Amino acid sequence: MDWTLSLDAQATVAEAVATIRASCPEALEAVVGYAVFGLRVQPSTELHDGDRLELLEALKADPKDARRRRAAASREGRDR
Numbered sequence: 001m002d003w004t005l006s007l008d009a010q011a012t013v014a015e016a017v018a019t020i021r022a023s024c025p026e027a028l029e030a031v032v033g034y035a036v037f038g039l040r041v042q043p044s045t046e047l048h049d050g051d052r053l054e055l056l057e058a059l060k061a062d063p064k065d066a067r068r069r070r071a072a073a074s075r076e077g078r079d080r
Contacts, residue, residue: 001027014043016053030057040055 005019013034021028033056034041040056047053 002020011047012043013041013045013053016047017043019045028029029057031055032058 001024003020003024005016007016007019007072013036015029017028034043034045035054035056036045036047036051040053
């Protein structure tokens with residue numbers, strides 16, 4: 001889901017999140033952190049014009065376990 005927010009010049013991540021919460025609180029239910037252009041930030045981080053605030057959710061699967069499953073499935077396919 002994408003939003004374009006109009007915030008004050010020195011708005012923080014926390015203020016942006018509060019704006020989102022006011023219009024769409026269910027969008028924040030699974031959020032565990034924030035990033036700007038892929039870099040983790042704190043709620044106190046100041047945003048700048050054009051920043052892309054990303055709402056981070058918890059991982060659904062452990063990346064190492066997922067890779068092991070894919071590798072095992074690939075090996076099974078080659079062994080036939």
